[in-house]
Amino acid sequence: MSAAAPSASGRSRPRPFARLAEWLLALLERFAFWKRYSARRLARILAAHELWYGSRQREGRRAILSGAHLKGAMLEEADLRRSDLSRARLRQARLNLADLREADLTGALLQRAELRDADLREANLSEADLSEADLTRANLIMANLSRATLAHAVARDANLFRTYFKGADLAGGDLRGADLREANLSQADLSHADLSHANLIMANLSHARLQTVDLKHAHLFRAYLRGADLRRADLRGADLAGANLREANLKDALLTREQLQSAVLDEHTVLPDGTRPTGG
Numbered sequence: 001m002s003a004a005a006p007s008a009s010g011r012s013r014p015r016p017f018a019r020l021a022e023w024l025l026a027l028l029e030r031f032a033f034w035k036r037y038s039a040r041r042l043a044r045i046l047a048a049h050e051l052w053y054g055s056r057q058r059e060g061r062r063a064i065l066s067g068a069h070l071k072g073a074m075l076e077e078a079d080l081r082r083s084d085l086s087r088a089r090l091r092q093a094r095l096n097l098a099d100l101r102e103a104d105l106t107g108a109l110l111q112r113a114e115l116r117d118a119d120l121r122e123a124n125l126s127e128a129d130l131s132e133a134d135l136t137r138a139n140l141i142m143a144n145l146s147r148a149t150l151a152h153a154v155a156r157d158a159n160l161f162r163t164y165f166k167g168a169d170l171a172g173g174d175l176r177g178a179d180l181r182e183a184n185l186s187q188a189d190l191s192h193a194d195l196s197h198a199n200l201i202m203a204n205l206s207h208a209r210l211q212t213v214d215l216k217h218a219h220l221f222r223a224y225l226r227g228a229d230l231r232r233a234d235l236r237g238a239d240l241a242g243a244n245l246r247e248a249n250l251k252d253a254l255l256t257r258e259q260l261q262s263a264v265l266d267e268h269t270v271l272p273d274g275t276r277p278t279g280g
Helices: 016-034 039-054 257-261
Strands: 004-006 012-014
Touching: none
Parallel strands: none
Antiparallel strands: 004 012
16 A cells, blocks of 8 residues: 555645654654763753752752663762662663662663662662672662562672562572571572572561572571472571471472471471471
8 A cells, every 4th residue: 555645736645644653753763862861961960969969859950860771871979869760771880889779760771780889778679670780789778679680680798688579580699698687588589599698587588489599508597488499499507597487398408407497397398308397
């Protein structure tokens, strides 16, 4: 079918839908251009935001960078407290030492971003993609990372006290030495992750996927592991005193009987040899 109809004079003219498509394409191109930020423009926004936050919202302007194209942006030590970075495209961005307290990063794309020593306390990172991001020593106390993707991310020695990871994907992550006390990791995928020497005291790991996880010398005192899948997990040297392992699957896990003596089991717990505590 032709894209144009003949006019009374015999000349073709664009059909209405063709004109509409051209207009929409031009609008999208303009929108995409507007979402890209030059270094100078970004610096002005950050300066106005710092003034806004420092003056208790009396001066300056809050940084609204929702959906912004910021791939590879240099934001080290930037003051982005309470900024709006929801759905922002921050792949490979450098945010080391940045202050992102209470920032909105919902659905943000942060694959391979650098966030070493960043302050993300109480930030909202729900459904954000942090695959292969570097969160070494980052502070994420009480941050929301529900349903976030952190596959193969590095969070060594990170402060994750009371961080909310429900349903998050942390498969293959490096969390050695991380502080996960009272963190909510229920239904999270931690398969193949390295949590050796991590502090998981009173953490909620109910129904978490922990297959082949490295938990050597981890602190799991009174951790809640009900229904967790710990098949082939390495728990050698881990403290399981008071840990709730009801309905947990420990088949082929590496640990000793002595470690399990101080844990809480039930008739549904699957022991390393495939048996249950009642012998069923």
